Every structure is written in structure tokens, then in C-alpha cells.
Amino acid sequence: MSAFVSLDGVRKQWSHSVAVGPLSAEIRRGEILALLGPSGSGKTTVLRLLAGFETPDAGRILVAGEDVTSVPPAQRRCGMVFQHYALFPHLDVGENVAFGLSGRGRGEGERVAAKVAEVLALVGLDGFERRQVHELSGGQQQRVALARALAPEPRMLLLDEPLSNLDPSLRERTRRELRALIKRVGITTIFVTHEQEEAFDLGDRVAVLQAGRLEQLATPDELYERPASLFVATFVGRANVVRGATARALGARDGQVLVVRPERLRLGDAGVPGVVRERRYTGAAAFYQVETETGDRLEVLAGPEAAAVGDRVYLEPLRCLTFPEGPA
Amino acid sequence: MSARLGFGARAALTLLLAWLVLYPMLIVVREAAHADALRAFASRPGEWRALWASVWISVASVGLAAAIGVPLAFLFEWLEFPGRKTLGSFIALPAVLPPFVGVIAFQFLYGESGFVARAVQRLFGLEQAPWQLQGAGAILLVHAYSMYVYFYLLTRAGLAKLDGSMLEAAQALGAGRWETLRRVTLPLLRPSLAGAALLVFMTALGSFSAPYVFGGGFRVMTTQIVAAKLNGELSLAMVESVALALVTVLGLALLRRTEGDDVLTALGKGTAPRRRPIRRPGVRALATAAGWALAALLLLPHLTLGLVSLVPYASWTTETLPPLLSLVNYQRLFGEPERLRPLMNSLWMAAASTGAAMAVALAAGALVGRRRPWQFRGPIEALIALPWALPGTVFAVALMTAFGVHDPLRLRWVLVGTTVLLPLAYLARNLPVTGRAVLAGYRQLDPALEEAAASLGAGRGATFRRVTLPLLTPALAAGGSLAFVAALGDFVTSIVLYTPDNRPISIEIMSSLRVSELGVAAAFGVILMLVSAAVLGVGVRR
Numbered sequence: 001m002s003a004f005v006s007l008d009g010v011r012k013q014w015s016h017s018v019a020v021g022p023l024s025a026e027i028r029r030g031e032i033l034a035l036l037g038p039s040g041s042g043k044t045t046v047l048r049l050l051a052g053f054e055t056p057d058a059g060r061i062l063v064a065g066e067d068v069t070s071v072p073p074a075q076r077r078c079g080m081v082f083q084h085y086a087l088f089p090h091l092d093v094g095e096n097v098a099f100g101l102s103g104r105g106r107g108e109g110e111r112v113a114a115k116v117a118e119v120l121a122l123v124g125l126d127g128f129e130r131r132q133v134h135e136l137s138g139g140q141q142q143r144v145a146l147a148r149a150l151a152p153e154p155r156m157l158l159l160d161e162p163l164s165n166l167d168p169s170l171r172e173r174t175r176r177e178l179r180a181l182i183k184r185v186g187i188t189t190i191f192v193t194h195e196q197e198e199a200f201d202l203g204d205r206v207a208v209l210q211a212g213r214l215e216q217l218a219t220p221d222e223l224y225e226r227p228a229s230l231f232v233a234t235f236v237g238r239a240n241v242v243r244g245a246t247a248r249a250l251g252a253r254d255g256q257v258l259v260v261r262p263e264r265l266r267l268g269d270a271g272v273p274g275v276v277r278e279r280r281y282t283g284a285a286a287f288y289q290v291e292t293e294t295g296d297r298l299e300v301l302a303g304p305e306a307a308a309v310g311d312r313v314y315l316e317p318l319r320c321l322t323f324p325e326g327p328a
Numbered sequence: 329m330s331a332r333l334g335f336g337a338r339a340a341l342t343l344l345l346a347w348l349v350l351y352p353m354l355i356v357v358r359e360a361a362h363a364d365a366l367r368a369f370a371s372r373p374g375e376w377r378a379l380w381a382s383v384w385i386s387v388a389s390v391g392l393a394a395a396i397g398v399p400l401a402f403l404f405e406w407l408e409f410p411g412r413k414t415l416g417s418f419i420a421l422p423a424v425l426p427p428f429v430g431v432i433a434f435q436f437l438y439g440e441s442g443f444v445a446r447a448v449q450r451l452f453g454l455e456q457a458p459w460q461l462q463g464a465g466a467i468l469l470v471h472a473y474s475m476y477v478y479f480y481l482l483t484r485a486g487l488a489k490l491d492g493s494m495l496e497a498a499q500a501l502g503a504g505r506w507e508t509l510r511r512v513t514l515p516l517l518r519p520s521l522a523g524a525a526l527l528v529f530m531t532a533l534g535s536f537s538a539p540y541v542f543g544g545g546f547r548v549m550t551t552q553i554v555a556a557k558l559n560g561e562l563s564l565a566m567v568e569s570v571a572l573a574l575v576t577v578l579g580l581a582l583l584r585r586t587e588g589d590d591v592l593t594a595l596g597k598g599t600a601p602r603r604r605p606i607r608r609p610g611v612r613a614l615a616t617a618a619g620w621a622l623a624a625l626l627l628l629p630h631l632t633l634g635l636v637s638l639v640p641y642a643s644w645t646t647e648t649l650p651p652l653l654s655l656v657n658y659q660r661l662f663g664e665p666e667r668l669r670p671l672m673n674s675l676w677m678a679a680a681s682t683g684a685a686m687a688v689a690l691a692a693g694a695l696v697g698r699r700r701p702w703q704f705r706g707p708i709e710a711l712i713a714l715p716w717a718l719p720g721t722v723f724a725v726a727l728m729t730a731f732g733v734h735d736p737l738r739l740r741w742v743l744v745g746t747t748v749l750l751p752l753a754y755l756a757r758n759l760p761v762t763g764r765a766v767l768a769g770y771r772q773l774d775p776a777l778e779e780a781a782a783s784l785g786a787g788r789g790a791t792f793r794r795v796t797l798p799l800l801t802p803a804l805a806a807g808g809s810l811a812f813v814a815a816l817g818d819f820v821t822s823i824v825l826y827t828p829d830n831r832p833i834s835i836e837i838m839s840s841l842r843v844s845e846l847g848v849a850a851a852f853g854v855i856l857m858l859v860s861a862a863v864l865g866v867g868v869r870r
Contacts, residue, residue: 053779073782080783086776090798099794100784152785 003062004029004188005050005156010059012045020045020212022059032182032189033217034203036196038235042212043192044160050190051158052076063155079149079187083160085141087133093120093144094129100152119147122181138166139174146178150185157182159191163198175201196236208232230323233259238299240265243325246272246296250315252322259321262287262301268316274298276311290315338695338704345688345711347739349756352730353573353718355740359729360570365563369571374547379571382533382549385464386579389471389532390525396472397479397524400622404480405487408605409615418623420481422474424861425629426817428537428834429853432841433629434470435461435541436636436850443632446648466542471532473629478531479524486520492601526583533576534719536820549575550721554823557725566729569722580717630857637850644846657847661855667848670836671855677830678815681754686808688712688759689766693800694792697770709767716760720820727753728824747830753821758811765807769800809867813860 003026011021020042027033035043048054050061052073061069068076087096097116120128123143136144142162149157162178163171179202182189193199199206200220207217208231216228227233234241239259242250247258249272267288277297278289286304290313291297298315307313360366369375404416425433438444440457448458490513498508536550543551549572556565606612635650637657644650661667692712696705715723731743743749773796781791819834826835833852840849
């Protein structure tokens with residue numbers, strides 16, 4: 001499948017020690033891509049480069065085959081939802097949504113009104129046109145921001161931490177609704193998040209960034225099962241990182257770091273011996289902290305009654321990942 | 329806008345501002361460095377006395393204004409008593425009296441032939457007026473009346489930011505009420521208090537109207553400068569201007585150092601402590617009575633002005649209250665085109681200078697109001713603030729000097745004697761207030777809003793027109809109305825720079841007083857007061 005949006009060796013230098021890129025990536029038409037990374041990893045810079053708020057120092061950005069690298073944001077046709085929504089406080093909901101529609105010729109008031117009504121209905125805010133922005137709840141504001149971004153029918157949708165301003169209780173539901181809505185519209189979407197769960201739930205594919213570099217771009221399953229680097233392995237999902245004797249006992253070679261996820265360790269009758277030091281009960285299962293004879297601590301996910309604190313146990317690995325020891 | 333274009337625009341604005349506010353001052357400094365004038369200044373004891381008088385009057389004004397304003401702020405912010413809200417709105421009354429109008433209102437009220445003196449004379453059957461309103465005491469009275477507002481407003485703002493739980497924490501740690509005040513409240517208020525002290529000190533140092541009218545033999549530097557200019561001793565006026573400017577800069581530097589950082593903003597906002605009702609009935613009645621007495625005291629100058637404006641020419645001689653009241657002064661004022669002209673002059677000059685100051689402020693905001701880029705931001709902000717640090721008299725003398733010579737190569741043209749110099753002076757003097765308002769407005773603007781507009785297809789112009797400008801409107805209205813009122817009532821710069829063709833109201837009031845047309849002078853004062861109140865009422869809303 002050919003790429004709809006391509007980043008081609010894009011680089012942005014902030015200061016002599018802080019830079020993003022050079023990075024290349026291809027995003028397919030209609031795909032939802034998550035940019036995942038810790039703060040300072042450059043994910044927001046990538047989004048702002050796509051929107052045109054920043055100009056790259058090197059490289060090209062292509063949208064539908066057109067080079068938009070130096071196209072100003074106003075002509076780029078990217079719908080953007082800002083982290084704090086950036087709704088215009090001096091305009092009501094309808095005027096906010098119509099902002100990108102007006103000025104496209106005279107006598108089109110009715111067409112604009114119809115479009116506003118249509119996108120508001122799409123986000124489930126029918127009849128909210130004359131409401132004031134500050135009267136809305138956080139979730140409603142987010143939907144207005146989404147409606148405003150979608151109204152001019154942009155070529156792609158950019159979302160900056162779209163759920164970070166919502167109540168935790170609201171997030172999971174909003175996430176599912178947002179995904180359903182984007183898929184219904186069928187728009188190519190790129191969003192930024194620092195939460196793995198959000199990236200996995202909302203994104204078709206996930207790009208993991210760290211220190212301005214693209215570590216891996218893959219589907220959630222692939223990221224979890226076949227992480228390309230030690231960073232991805234530890235940033236995505238829970239993981240035990242072990243070195244030295246314990247690593248070797250679990251199957252690593254010299255100079256390798258071993259990563260094993262808690263659910264891929266079993267408390268069995270044979271394997272690496274250790275003592276249960278802590279048990280954290282979560283309901284359906286429990287996490288056990290097992291200290292090996294060499295002093296390493298590993299986390300194991302097992303049934304709630306599998307062991308008790310102080311028990312001597314053996315750790316049996318089901319699946320381990322190994323990485324070459326990098327510069328620490 | 330491309331980066332190079334932006335750079336050019338910022339450089340151009342910096343140069344324009346430097347030409348308008350810094351260059352004239354530099355010319356004065358250079359021309360003042362003349363041996364003769366310096367010797368004349370140094371050898372006359374009167375000059376040193378006037379300089380010293382300026383300093384101690386300003387320091388005393390700070391003390392008096394603080395003594396009135398700070399307790400009032402605590403009273404209104406922390407205690408609940410009948411009439412608190414109504415009284416609170418009276419507190420800002422002095423703000424609608426332009427300095428010169430306030431001074432003549434005091435003259436009518438407390439002067440030797442004013443209402444109060446006449447009443448006392450009648451009451452005790454005295455032969456002569458019981459007192460003369462003259463000298464340092466009179467100046468300080470006017471300063472205390474008009475400048476306590478700074479302390480009141482800034483202290484209240486500081487108290488409103490105070491986190492009530494901080495005071496409770498102090499009390500839980502065993503500090504009594506006084507100890508809490510001394511060790512927690514006052515230290516936290518330091519930035520507000522230092523800011524108010526700075527404002528009062530600068531205003532008092534530049535104050536001209538009160539010393540001009542009440543000074544008598546008591547001279548301060550501002551009146552010395554104008555006197556030297558009127559005597560034709562221009563080089564002496566320049567040396568005096570430089571001396572006063574130096575004192576101002578010194579005071580500014582000293583007070584800035586005590587201001588410190590605003591720790592309250594850094595810590596974030598808590599909830600202000602709840603107002604405590606005064607429970608004891610006796611104390612309650614006392615507080616209420618004191619409040620209303622204060623309100624009356626604040627309102628008296630305005631009422632006096634209104635009353636005197638109704639007194640026909642030469643109809644009031646020895647009576648305590650004027651025997652005859654009519655609207656004849658207003659009829660003459662609006663009926664005779666020659667009398668209406670000063671009002672029109674003031675209105676157009678204030679409007680034009682305010683409009684231009686707002687345009688410059690907007691340009692500065694658009695060019696350096698955001699976080700990036702930073703080039704020229706420091707110089708532009710400093711130049712915009714500079715006129716605030718210069719007393720009006722000093723600035724007027726500087727403009728007069730710089731634009732009294734035809735030398736286009738040095739960017740100097742003869743503007744003295746033309747109608748444009750005075751509005752130009754108003755414009756420069758208005759830059760700090762409009763500039764501060766607009767730059768603060770820009771800083772509060774979420775940059776994401778402009779980006780949102782851009783992502784929705786709005787270009788630079790459309791974004792400014794449809795998003796930035798509407799959101800800046802409150803800041804523009806506030807800054808613009810303050811600037812307009814200041815220009816409308818200006819006396820200090822006007823007396824140095826006016827020409828027969830642009831005589832402003834304040835000069836007309838002065839000449840009416842000279843020919844004893846008290847009623848006409850007061851009527852002009854009332855009109856100024858009403859226009860100022862209306863403009864501030866519309867512009868400065870909370």
C-alpha cells in the first residue's frame with residue numbers, strides 16, 4: 001500500500017544538544033497512527049512539523065504526493081485538535097465550528113450552517129450551536145474542538161494528547177468513541193500520547209520515539225511481542241530487565257540484556273530459585289516480587305493463590321527477549 | 329511573515345521608539361553639559377533646595393499615601409461591615425480628577441477663601457481667613473488625597489492573592505495575630521507595597537500642578553524647570569531637567585531592588601481568607617461612620633467643583649455659600665466658539681495620541697509579545713516604559729530641545745510652535761500605559777489559539793482580525809481609556825509645549841483663574857471630570 005503522508009529524513013534542531021530526527025516514516029491513507037514517547041522525546045515536534053507550525057531544518061514532508069514542507073499551516077489543510085482544545089473564548093460553539101468554513105464566498109450562510117449542524121451531530125452535540133464555550137464540560141469541549149477541526153474537511157487530522165485533559169473515568173469510553181468516529185469519517189489521523197494504553201487502544205500502528213529518534217513503527221502486537229530495542233521493550237508494557245548471572249540462567253549469552261515480561265514467568269518446580277518478597281493482589285491475579293540468590297528482583301504475574309511471602313519458588317521463563325548490551 | 333521581514337520590522341520599531349523617547353533625552357543631556365549652565369545650577373542655593381524639596385516631598389508622599397491606603401485596603405479586604413461594597417466604589421473617586429482639576433478643587437474647598445475656611449471664619453467670627461493653603465503642607469495634602477489610591481488598589485490586589493491557609497498555618501504554628509501579620513502577611517505583600525511605593529514616588533517626583541498652584545515660595549524641581557523656561561533660561565532648564573531625571577532614575581533603581589520576586593504567583597493561588605464581620609455593635613457603628621466620613625471627604629472636591637461651576641462671575645464675595653446659582657457658565661462655555669475650542673483641542677489631541685499609542689502598542693505586541701523570537705524584545709519593552717520614568721516636565725523640555733532645531737540629517741525638525749508637538753508628547757507619555765496593557769494582553773493569549781486559527785485556514789491578517797484583536801479588546805480598552813484620560817487632563821507637558829492653536833483645557837482653566845473667572849474654570853473642570861469618568865467607566869471594566 002502506498003503512503004499518504006511521508007516524512008523523508010525530517011530534522012529539526014532546537015539547540016546544539018536537542019534535536020528531533022532525522023526521521024522517516026510512512027503513514028497510509030485512513031490509518032490512525034500514534035506517536036508514543038516519554039516527555040521530551042520529540043513527539044509533539046513531529047506533530048507540529050506535520051501541521052506546519054514548525055519548519056524542518058532538513059528533509060521533506062509529503063502529503064498525497066505533494067511536497068508541503070514549506071506550505072504555511074493555513075494552506076496545509078490539516079485539522080488540529082490542541083491539547084487544551086484552544087477553543088476561541090469570544091465565539092460560541094457554532095461560530096467556533098464555522099471558523100474554518102466562512103470566507104469561502106458570499107451567500108453561503110446556509111451551507112455553512114448546514115455543515116456546522118452536520119459535524120456537531122457527528123460528534124453528538126446536536127443543537128449546541130449557540131452555547132458558550134465556557135459553559136461546556138471538558139468532554140464536550142473536546143468534541144467541539146474535534147468538530148471544528150473536521151468541519152473544513154481536512155486531508156488529515158492531528159491530535160495533541162487528545163485525552164489528557166479528561167477525567168480518568170471518562171477516558172476509556174471517549175477513547176473508544178473517538179476511534180469509532182475517526183474510522184467512520186475515514187480520515188488519516190496522527191495523534192500524540194505518552195500513555196501506552198491510549199496508543200494501543202486508539203492507534204492502528206504506533207511510532208515509538210525517544211530522544212528525537214524513531215525507535216520503532218509497528219502494530220501494537222508487534223511492538224509488544226517483537227520490540228526492536230531495549231527501550232521499546234521496557235517502555236511498552238511491564239518488563240523485567242536482568243543482566244549478569246540471572247540473565248544467563250534464564251538463557252542470555254554474555255554481553256546480552258534479558259527482558260522478560262511478568263506474565264511470561266511461571267512459578268514452577270524447576271528453574272531459577274528465589275524467595276517471594278512481596279505480593280501485590282489485583283483481584284484476578286497477583287504480582288509477586290521474587291528475589292533470586294544473586295539479589296535480582298523479578299516480577300511475576302500468577303494466580304492470586306500461587307504463592308505467599310517468604311515461600312521458596314523456582315522461576316520458569318516462557319518467553320524471553322535478549323538485546324545486545326548498549327551504552328548504558 | 330518571513331524571518332527577515334520580522335527582523336526588519338522589529339528593528340524599525342526599535343528605531344522609531346528610540347527616536348521618540350530616548351533621542352530627545354540624550355540631546356538634552358548633551359546640551360546641558362555646558363559649563364555656564366552647570367555653574368549657574370551649582371552656585372544657586374535655590375536649585376539645591378528645590379531638588380532636595382522634590383526628594384523629601386516625594387518620600388513624605390509615599391509615607392502618607394501608605395498610611396492611608398494600606399489600612400483601608402485591609403479594612404475593605406478583610407472585614408465585613410455595613411456599606412462595604414458601596415463605600416468601596418467611592419475609593420477610586422480621586423482617579424477621575426485630572427491632577428490640575430483636583431488641585432483647583434482643593435483650592436475652592438480648603439484654600440484661604442474656600443468653603444471650609446469661610447465656614448470656620450464665620451463660626452469663630454474671625455477677621456481674616458483662618459489659614460492659607462500654601463507650601464509643603466498643602467502639596468502633601470493634595471498628594472495624599474490623589475496618591476493613596478495606588479497603595480489601596482495594589483495592597484488589595486496583593487491581599488486577594490494571599491492564600492488563607494498560609495495564615496492558618498502560621499496560627500497553627502503558634503503565631504498570634506500580630507506575629508502573623510509581621511512575619512507572614514507583610515513579607516508576602518512586599519512586592520505589592522514596593523510597587524505602590526514606586527508608583528507614588530515617581531508620581532510625586534513628577535507632580536507639577538500641586539506645587540505650581542500651592543507652592544508659593546516653596547519650590548520643587550518641576551516648578552523650577554518651568555520657571556526657568558518661562559524666564560528664557562533654557563540651558564538652566566535643561567540642567568534642571570537632567571538633575572531631576574537623575575534623581576528619578578536613582579529612585580527607580582533603589583525601589584526596584586526592594587521589590588523582589590512575587591513569591592505568591594510562583595506558589596500558585598489559594599483561596600483568599602474569608603472576610604470577618606465586625607461583631608461588636610459599637611465598633612461596627614464606628615467603622616461604618618468612619619467609612620462614610622471618608623467617602624464624604626473623598627467626594628467633597630467633586631461636589632465643590634460642581635457647586636463653583638454654578639456661580640456666575642463676580643456674584644460671590646464674602647458669603648460662606650454662594651448666593652446665586654445658575655447655568656450661565658455652561659451656557660457661555662458651549663455658546664461661545666472661542667471657549668469651546670480648548671475642549672475640542674483637548675479632545676482631538678487626546679484621541680489622536682491615544683489612537684497612535686494603541687497602534688504602536690499593538691505593533692510592539694505583534695512583534696515581540698510572544699515567547700519567540702526574542703530579538704529586540706528587551707529594547708522595545710524598555711523604550712516603551714521609559715517615558716513613565718521621566719517626569720512630564722523633563723520630557724516636555726527634552727522634546728522642546730530636540731525639535732527646536734532644523735537638522736534633518738540628525739532626524740531633527742522644527743516642531744516647536746506647531747500643533748503636532750503637544751500630541752506627540754501625549755503619545756510618548758501614553759506609551760507605557762497602553763504598551764503595558766497590550767503586552768500583558770498578548771502574554772495572556774494562548775498561542776494555541778492563533779495556531780488553531782491558522783490550522784483552520786486563516787492567514788496572518790484574518791487571524792489577527794478574527795482572533796487576536798477581539799481577545800485583546802479588554803486590554804486595549806483599559807489601556808486606551810487610561811491613556812485618553814491622562815492626555816485629556818494633562819497640564820504638565822501642555823504648559824511647556826502648547827501653542828495658541830492647540831490650547832488644551834487645562835491651560836484654559838489656568839487663564840480663567842487668572843482673570844478670576846472661577847465659575848468658568850470650575851465648569852471646565854466638571855466637564856473634564858465627567859468625560860474622564862465616562863471614558864474610564866466604559867474602558868476599565870472588571
